[in-house]
Amino acid sequence: MKIIGITGGKGGTGKSTISTALAVELARKGKKIFLCDMDADCPNDHLLLGIERKQECAVHQRIAKWDFDKCDNCGKCAKVCRNNAIVCVEGTPPIFMAKQCNGCGACVIECPRDAISWDKKVVGAIYKGTGFGVDLLSCELEINEPVSEIVVAKACEIIAADKEKYDYIIVDTAAGTHCDVIAALGACDAALCITEPTPLGAHDLELICKLLSRMNMDFEVVVNRYEAGQDEIVARVISKYSKTIFARVPYSKKIMIDYSSGIPVKHKSIEKITAWVEGLI
Amino acid sequence: MKQITILSGKGGVGKSSITASLAIALSKKRKIVCADCDVDASNLALVFGMNTDDFKMWESISTNQKARVDLSKCISCRKCASECYFNAIDWDDAKKIPVFREFGCEGCGVCEMICPSKAIELYDVSNARIGYGKTKYGFVVVSGQLEMGESGSGKVVSRVKELALNVSGHADVMLVDAAAGIGCTVIASVAGSDYVIGVCEPTPSGFSDLKRALSVVNHFNIHYGIVINKYDMNPEYTRKIEEFAKKKGIRVLSKIGYDKCFMDALVNLVPVIEFSPPYKEIFDGIVRALEDESVFNR
Numbered sequence: 001m002k003i004i005g006i007t008g009g010k011g012g013t014g015k016s017t018i019s020t021a022l023a024v025e026l027a028r029k030g031k032k033i034f035l036c037d038m039d040a041d042c043p044n045d046h047l048l049l050g051i052e053r054k055q056e057c058a059v060h061q062r063i064a065k066w067d068f069d070k071c072d073n074c075g076k077c078a079k080v081c082r083n084n085a086i087v088c089v090e091g092t093p094p095i096f097m098a099k100q101c102n103g104c105g106a107c108v109i110e111c112p113r114d115a116i117s118w119d120k121k122v123v124g125a126i127y128k129g130t131g132f133g134v135d136l137l138s139c140e141l142e143i144n145e146p147v148s149e150i151v152v153a154k155a156c157e158i159i160a161a162d163k164e165k166y167d168y169i170i171v172d173t174a175a176g177t178h179c180d181v182i183a184a185l186g187a188c189d190a191a192l193c194i195t196e197p198t199p200l201g202a203h204d205l206e207l208i209c210k211l212l213s214r215m216n217m218d219f220e221v222v223v224n225r226y227e228a229g230q231d232e233i234v235a236r237v238i239s240k241y242s243k244t245i246f247a248r249v250p251y252s253k254k255i256m257i258d259y260s261s262g263i264p265v266k267h268k269s270i271e272k273i274t275a276w277v278e279g280l281i
Numbered sequence: 282m283k284q285i286t287i288l289s290g291k292g293g294v295g296k297s298s299i300t301a302s303l304a305i306a307l308s309k310k311r312k313i314v315c316a317d318c319d320v321d322a323s324n325l326a327l328v329f330g331m332n333t334d335d336f337k338m339w340e341s342i343s344t345n346q347k348a349r350v351d352l353s354k355c356i357s358c359r360k361c362a363s364e365c366y367f368n369a370i371d372w373d374d375a376k377k378i379p380v381f382r383e384f385g386c387e388g389c390g391v392c393e394m395i396c397p398s399k400a401i402e403l404y405d406v407s408n409a410r411i412g413y414g415k416t417k418y419g420f421v422v423v424s425g426q427l428e429m430g431e432s433g434s435g436k437v438v439s440r441v442k443e444l445a446l447n448v449s450g451h452a453d454v455m456l457v458d459a460a461a462g463i464g465c466t467v468i469a470s471v472a473g474s475d476y477v478i479g480v481c482e483p484t485p486s487g488f489s490d491l492k493r494a495l496s497v498v499n500h501f502n503i504h505y506g507i508v509i510n511k512y513d514m515n516p517e518y519t520r521k522i523e524e525f526a527k528k529k530g531i532r533v534l535s536k537i538g539y540d541k542c543f544m545d546a547l548v549n550l551v552p553v554i555e556f557s558p559p560y561k562e563i564f565d566g567i568v569r570a571l572e573d574e575s576v577f578n579r
Contacts, residue, residue: 009322010292010324011291011292011293011294011461011462012291012293012294013292013293016486039462040464041462041464041467041493042290042291042461042462042463042486042493042494044291044486044489044490047485047489048485048486062366080390082346082388082390102387102389103366104367104389104390104391105364106389106390106391106394109364109395110394141463141464143493143496143500145464146435146464146465146468147464147465148462148464174461174462175321175460175461176321176460176461176462177321177427177429178434178466179384179430180464182430196293197548198544198547198548199324199327199547199548200324200327200328200547203322203324204324207322207429210429211429211430214429214430225544228541228544229544229548230548260483260484260485260514260515260518262485
C-alpha cells in the first residue's frame, strides 16, 4: 500500500484532473484505489468523476459555552481569548462568536466561577462515494469556518484506519502551502507536483519543493499544458532540487472538454505517471 | 477608500491576471493601490513584471506567538502536554519533559496559564514577510508571504491590507487579490470590502467553487458581481452561471473569451491589457460596469 500526494502550490494547474485520471487508470488495471479529495475549501473530484457523494460523518470542533446563571460578568474570559472570540463590556455578559473559537480552552481554565463548559460546532463534513471502480473520500469545509486543516486531519484518521483495504491511496491537496496542505502531505509516502509553465506556476512550485524537501519526501514534477508556456522556467526552478520534468500533459481541447464533462483524462503522460506510482517502493 | 476584493474559490481561473489588468484600467481615472492577499503563494507582483529589486521594503512581521519551555523550571507535571488541544506538545517519557513541536502551536497560551512552575512563556514568531513596491504602471503593490509551515495567515492578510492603506497615499480604491479557497485568508480578505468580484470559469468545478466563495461573501452582506472567464469554453455552464446570476440578482460584469494570449502575457510578465490591445476595451467595460454598480460611491 502506498499513499501518493498530488499537490503543486498554484491553483488550477490540474491537480484534480491528474488525481482523478491517475485513480481511474490504476483502478482499470485492477488495483484497489482510494481517492481522497483533501481540498476541503473547494472539493471537486466528485464533480470531475460525476460521483454522487453521501455524507460519512460531520466534523466537529469543541467550543466554549456559558452558564449565565454562574457568570458574574467579570470579563476574564475575554482577556485570555487570543482568538478574539469573546467580547466583554464591563458589567455585561460576554458575547461569544462561535466561528472565531478554536477550542483552545483558555477561557474554561480562566473562569473563576466555573461558568464555562464545552459545546461543539460543525466545521465540515466527510463524504464518500464510488465511481469508475474508485472509492472516493471528499472533505468539505463549512462556509465561513476558517480552519480547513481540522477537516483534513479527520480525513487522515480515516485513511489511517482504512489504508490496508487499498493498493494505492491518492491524496489530492488544496492549492497553496498552508496547514491543510501540510496535513494532507503528512499522510503521504511520495508526492507529484503539478504545475503550469508560467512564472507563476514556477514560483509557487518552488514553495512546494521547499516544503517537500523539508518533509524529506520523494517527489516528481509534472508540467500541465506544457506547450502553452515555457517549461524551461519550471526546469530551472526544479534543477535546484536535482529534479527534471518527469511528465508533460498537453494543452488539448479534448482534455479540456473531457475535464468539463466528467470524463477522466486519458493520455500517455498519465500512463507514465501510473507506472511511476506502481514502481514506488 | 473603497476596497474591491477579487476571489474565485477555485484556483487558476485568472484572478491575478484579471486583477492586474483591472488595476491598470482603474488607474487611468483613479488613484489605486493593490494588495496581494494570497499570502500562501503570492504572485500578483510577478504578473506586473516586478522582481525583488522593485520592492522598497521587505520586513518580517509577527502576527503570532508560540510557546517555549524553560526546562530548568519544569517540574515534569505533564499538564501542558495533556491540556494542549492542538497536540503541539509531546511528552518524552524517558526524560519526563515536554517536547514542543515546531509546527502545531496556535499560541493560545493555555500551557502558559496552567504551568504551575511558570516554566512556559509565549514569544513572538516572525511568521511572515510583507513588502511593497511601485509598478511601472504608476501605482503600488503590497505583497505578503507566510513563512513555510507557519500559521496566522488571516492576521497576515489584515497586515497586508493595513500596509496598503498606509503606503497608498490616499488612494481612492484598494484592489485586493484573494487566495484560492474559502478558508481563513479568504475570509480575512473579504472582511472590510465594499464590493467583491467573483471570477469563475464555466466548468462544474468553477461554478461549484464560485458558489462556495460567494456564500462567504453573503455572510458579510457585501455586494458582488461576477466575471466569467473563458466563457466560450463551455456554453452550457456559462448559461447555468448566467441563470444563477439572474435569479440571485447578481450582475455579470464581463464575459471574457478563451484566449491563449492570457498565458502568453503571463509568460512575458505583462498584464494582458498591456499585452494585447483589444483587452483595453474589455477591462474599461468592467470599470464602467463597476461605476454602474455604484461601487465607487457606495
